[in-house]
Amino acid sequence: MDARWMQRRVYGADHDDPDPGPRDGHEYVELSGGPLDGLLLDVTGIPEADRDEGGVLVTEIGRYGAGGKACYGPALARPWVWLWEGDIP
Template sequence: MDERQFMRGRVYGADHDDPDPGPQPGHDYVELVGGPLDGLLLDVTGWSARERDEGVALLTEIGRYGHGGRALYAARPGDGRCFDWHGDSP
């Protein structure tokens, strides 16, 4: 299994050795599309519409800036199930 297959269906922030890194019942998720976190799910349970519209900067070690860098994702217009990648930030 390659890295992309391994990450697909996993929740962002789940521990790498978590025996159940997938979605949990009663939670709301969006799929991260593109960029270093492509295919991961982001738990947006309890987020307001405004928070979803603002997007998010997620810590990642596999983006352009390495350790401490962030991947920028924003809600896809007209599709509340996906956040699209918009670049990396230090």
């Protein structure tokens, strides 16, 4: 795993988790832009082909507040980075 990711927080980790960082043996993409900027998303078990579609992630800190979602999709030149595409209710 890339050493620069070891100190990063993983999307979905509890705020009181004493170790909210990445786990050995897991695969991650970096979320870039938008309300989840800088977090890592665990994509372990998601087939490569399905990762091309990106994901819709629940977040309370986006444009629509509690229950809102942030849309992220892979960067063409850097598939390990998912770029923010906007928020939806």
